[in-house]
Amino acid sequence: MHPVHARFPATRFRRLRKSAAIRALVAESPLSPADFIWPVFVRDGEGVTEPVASMPGVNRLSVDRVVEAAREAHALGIPAICLFPYTDPARKTLDCAEAWNPENLSNRATRAIKEAVPDIAVMTDVALDPYSATGHDGFVVDGEIVNDETVEALVKQALSQAEAGADIIGPSDMMDGRIGAIRDALEAGGHRNVLLLSYAAKFASAFYGPFRDAVGASGALKGDKSTYQMQTGNSDEAMRLVERDLSEGADMVMVKPGMPYLDICRRTKEMFGAPTFAYQVSGEYAMLAGAAERGWLDHDRVMLESLTAFKRAGCDGVLTYFAPAAARLLNG
Numbered sequence: 001m002h003p004v005h006a007r008f009p010a011t012r013f014r015r016l017r018k019s020a021a022i023r024a025l026v027a028e029s030p031l032s033p034a035d036f037i038w039p040v041f042v043r044d045g046e047g048v049t050e051p052v053a054s055m056p057g058v059n060r061l062s063v064d065r066v067v068e069a070a071r072e073a074h075a076l077g078i079p080a081i082c083l084f085p086y087t088d089p090a091r092k093t094l095d096c097a098e099a100w101n102p103e104n105l106s107n108r109a110t111r112a113i114k115e116a117v118p119d120i121a122v123m124t125d126v127a128l129d130p131y132s133a134t135g136h137d138g139f140v141v142d143g144e145i146v147n148d149e150t151v152e153a154l155v156k157q158a159l160s161q162a163e164a165g166a167d168i169i170g171p172s173d174m175m176d177g178r179i180g181a182i183r184d185a186l187e188a189g190g191h192r193n194v195l196l197l198s199y200a201a202k203f204a205s206a207f208y209g210p211f212r213d214a215v216g217a218s219g220a221l222k223g224d225k226s227t228y229q230m231q232t233g234n235s236d237e238a239m240r241l242v243e244r245d246l247s248e249g250a251d252m253v254m255v256k257p258g259m260p261y262l263d264i265c266r267r268t269k270e271m272f273g274a275p276t277f278a279y280q281v282s283g284e285y286a287m288l289a290g291a292a293e294r295g296w297l298d299h300d301r302v303m304l305e306s307l308t309a310f311k312r313a314g315c316d317g318v319l320t321y322f323a324p325a326a327a328r329l330l331n332g
């Protein structure tokens with residue numbers, strides 16, 4: 001950048017802000033429904049829409065309702081939907097076998113969406129926490145979250161998702177070596193066109209609280225995830241992780257959470273130029289939607305402001321629970 005401007009009054013910056021038309025003309029970070037991936041919570045049953053208490057406006061949906069949601073998202077111009085299962089606690093075990101059951105909720109929802117709305121991309125989550133009696137993303141042996149044994153399970157989980165028809169697989173577990181292992185297994189299994197969106201820079205965050213309620217993982221979780229997720233203050237380490245995941249075969253990378261980590265988004269985009277996404281996580285949503293519900297913030301304005309900030313920071317897109325509301329607003 002080499003900014004040049006004439007001396008006042010030859011330059012008046014306010015000319016560029018004088019009307020909505022001129023502002024639209026010079027907007028650097030336009031936002032559109034095509035920027036969104038919509039995370040949805042799936043549960044058992046039929047005809048069920050169950051509110052998530054800590055996320056006003058967000059629901060757990062039965063598979064038939066998820067299909068309706070996908071249809072709505074597609075009509076709004078949202079290109080992708082991301083599935084998170086709320087697993088019946090009775091199906092949570094120490095071996096997490098439900099994670100690679102072809103008939104688990106996530107796989108059933110994937111098949112149902114791909115059949116009814118084939119043009120929307122389905123993203124699925126790879127991590128053991130929705131299926132684990134421990135609430136952790138990996139196997140726990142003598143108090144340790146073991147890496148290599150977990151990666152073997154994650155490979156099975158990813159393959160079952162690809163077989164169900166997932167377009168994008170999102171490993172959110174933060175084990176080392178999982179991107180390479182999953183990529184090899186997808187190639188060997190004939191799933192050449194399945195994308196990997198790696199949660200490359202995922203921080204151990206208190207902003208995931210409402211999500212853990214939504215998927216029913218908070219009750220079980222003992223301790224925290226700081227032996228596998230990153231510490232808040234580390235930025236160089238984030239770049240090393242992004243580099244590592246891209247070199248193992250990730251097609252796209254993610255920074256998570258979003259708003260407190262916009263510097264990481266910017267650095268990632270500048271350093272690697274890969275498709276870069278941020279996850280505006282449950283706690284960020286709860287802060288904004290909760291305050292809006294109380295009348296303390298203007299819902300629509302903070303929603304669009306927060307989402308535009310991701311674009312300005314260099315993100316190609318955002319995973320956001322606001323996706324349908326924002327798309328409706330943007331579509332006018």
Ligand SMILES: NCc1[nH]cc(CCC(=O)O)c1CC(=O)O
Binds near residue numbers: 173
């Ligand atoms: N594999 C877990 C996972 N996948 C997505 C989220 C958080 C999403 C959100 O807070 O919206 C988490 C939570 C965690 O790491 O505990």
